[in-house]
Amino acid sequence: MPERKGGVCAIPLFVGLAIWLAPAAAVAHTPLQGVGSFWSGVAHLLTSLDQLGFLLGLAIWTSFQERRLDARVIGTAFVAALIGVWLGVSFGEVTLLHLAAAFAGLMMAVGLAGATRLRVGAAPLLGLALVGGVVGGAASADATAGLSVALFALGGSIATASVLSYGLLAARRLDSDWGRIARRAGASWIAAIGLMVLALSFTSHPGRV
Amino acid sequence: MLRCIVLTVALIMASPGWAHLASDSYLQIEIGDDGTARGQWDIALRDLDVAVGLDANEDGTITWGELRAKAREIEAYAFGRLALSRRGSACALKATNLLVDHHAGYAYAVLPFTTQCPANGRLTLRYGLLFDLDPSHRGLLTVVNGGQFSTGVLTPDHAEMTLERSPEQLGDQVARFLAFGFEHILLGYDHLLFIAVLLVTAALRRAGGGRWMAIDGLGRVLIETIKTLTAFTLAHALVLTPAVLGVVNVPARLVEPAVALTIMLAAFDNIHPILPRLRWQVAFLFGLIHGLSFASVLGPMRLPPLGFALALGSFNVGIEAGQVALALLLVPIAFALRQESIYRRLVAPGLSISALLLAGVWFLDRVFALNLLSLQPFAMAGGAR
Numbered sequence: 181m182p183e184r185k186g187g188v189c190a191i192p193l194f195v196g197l198a199i200w201l202a203p204a205a206a207v208a209h210t211p212l213q214g215v216g217s218f219w220s221g222v223a224h225l226l227t228s229l230d231q232l233g234f235l236l237g238l239a240i241w242t243s244f245q246e247r248r249l250d251a252r253v254i255g256t257a258f259v260a261a262l263i264g265v266w267l268g269v270s271f272g273e274v275t276l277l278h279l280a281a282a283f284a285g286l287m288m289a290v291g292l293a294g295a296t297r298l299r300v301g302a303a304p305l306l307g308l309a310l311v312g313g314v315v316g317g318a319a320s321a322d323a324t325a326g327l328s329v330a331l332f333a334l335g336g337s338i339a340t341a342s343v344l345s346y347g348l349l350a351a352r353r354l355d356s357d358w359g360r361i362a363r364r365a366g367a368s369w370i371a372a373i374g375l376m377v378l379a380l381s382f383t384s385h386p387g388r389v
Numbered sequence: 390m391l392r393c394i395v396l397t398v399a400l401i402m403a404s405p406g407w408a409h410l411a412s413d414s415y416l417q418i419e420i421g422d423d424g425t426a427r428g429q430w431d432i433a434l435r436d437l438d439v440a441v442g443l444d445a446n447e448d449g450t451i452t453w454g455e456l457r458a459k460a461r462e463i464e465a466y467a468f469g470r471l472a473l474s475r476r477g478s479a480c481a482l483k484a485t486n487l488l489v490d491h492h493a494g495y496a497y498a499v500l501p502f503t504t505q506c507p508a509n510g511r512l513t514l515r516y517g518l519l520f521d522l523d524p525s526h527r528g529l530l531t532v533v534n535g536g537q538f539s540t541g542v543l544t545p546d547h548a549e550m551t552l553e554r555s556p557e558q559l560g561d562q563v564a565r566f567l568a569f570g571f572e573h574i575l576l577g578y579d580h581l582l583f584i585a586v587l588l589v590t591a592a593l594r595r596a597g598g599g600r601w602m603a604i605d606g607l608g609r610v611l612i613e614t615i616k617t618l619t620a621f622t623l624a625h626a627l628v629l630t631p632a633v634l635g636v637v638n639v640p641a642r643l644v645e646p647a648v649a650l651t652i653m654l655a656a657f658d659n660i661h662p663i664l665p666r667l668r669w670q671v672a673f674l675f676g677l678i679h680g681l682s683f684a685s686v687l688g689p690m691r692l693p694p695l696g697f698a699l700a701l702g703s704f705n706v707g708i709e710a711g712q713v714a715l716a717l718l719l720v721p722i723a724f725a726l727r728q729e730s731i732y733r734r735l736v737a738p739g740l741s742i743s744a745l746l747l748a749g750v751w752f753l754d755r756v757f758a759l760n761l762l763s764l765q766p767f768a769m770a771g772g773a774r
Contacts, residue, residue, distance in 0.1 A: 216525055216576045222718065251729045254722065326524075338718055345721035349607070 217328035221335025224320050230283050231316045237290035237370040239347025240363050244297045250348050256309040258341040264317020265333035279319040284378035286312045291371025295364050412436050412526040415689040420534040426504045431497040441466050460487045470517040480506035492689045512552040516543040531690045538696050542569045563703045570707020579648050586655045586744045588719045589737050592727035599662045603727040614716050620669040622709040624676025633688040644681040646755040651675035652748035659741035
């Protein structure tokens, strides 16, 4: 019975999280100009729960692969986030809605891959890290107004690498049977949240990213 | 691909935004028993140069003549961004003689002023200097009201204050200067770069032949990092106190290049060992120099001993917290990548070379006042330093 109770509670929790994460045009965070461009980039990523969800999902999925891929995934996401901010600033006409929908799709993808413990070679993993980094970076480009884009991008990229590193350090330590189950359960939550964010991104619900 | 990362970071680090100096002004207001108020406002010439344009002949030096010629404009600009009111009625602010003073080697315009306010009621202050140009600017306020000292840090989010006679809560003052120290280090990119240079190799140790080897265990890495950061904070806290009290007075034109030199040495040490093996010793030694560059921050507030001690202590804790924030960001990356030979052989040395080059440019810039690296709109007025 307690399990059933938990399951019932999880539904509104999922929906609540999804609504909170759901995009609304131009409700991206106010840049924290008082702390400068670099830390604005850091803070922007750390307060973007959809990006954190994606990175955590990516870390979980990577933790089911060979350890030698860790550094490559971190490096790819770092460079991709830099490129993403630059692309977002250069091609500002990409709407937040499309980016948010794409990001929700990526959350779903890494979540499902982690939940199913999908073992693939380096290319798909690095490809997803690349696409996720670029989309995440591009989505944060609107927060660079009045700031140094280079420093903002560097801050966001270092934060991306840092979050991935924390995720990998934690996930690699959960190596017992229960640890593997916990990782897969966490990844399935990320997939579920991604699915709901994706659905909500096509409604007019005024949530926030 | 990791080569690309190193190159990208090197290019970004070479961008002009890294040379930002913290922008502070010092506002002192004395309120008499009869309710009259007078004050003094110290504003850095480098800030006024950006806002008003002081260097008429653009030779990089602001002369007394150039400053005098702009006196009216300076007063209009500054007092247009400071408002005192009592019971809803605005107080007239009247500037007296424009003066110049130096705080830790930087030149400041000193604007003494008197006020004419209604006799009774609470005095309210609204501050808006430079916020439109630089949201990271801070106004450091000291109020003497009937013998009671109180302080304030005026920011775009907290631009208004009521100047009351009741004694200031110690907790408020501690929180205010803790936040100020935290923000101050976050914008001190040269200090942050120095710490980053130390942290790039936080998860590595020197083996035979000077090669880098991975340290086993997160615990050991964290302990080493905490030792390094604490040694750095302890060193600049030790220097900051006598520097603020005026016991040690090293001009900024010596301290600022020395700070750049510490980064160069630490970065070079990552490439080829020249410094002591123990990183905390390096951090302590160079922290003494970095502390001197913080000295200009609290000294001009002219606080009484207890208020000064509290402000200084809180400021230092805030600085330590800012360093910890950077460490929390960088150490997991260094730890996750430490086993990769490409990180030890290419990325860490590559980042150190980037830091070495950037600090080298800073060094030349600060020695020769070349204005090579200035963050728009806040350019350093070299001659005014």
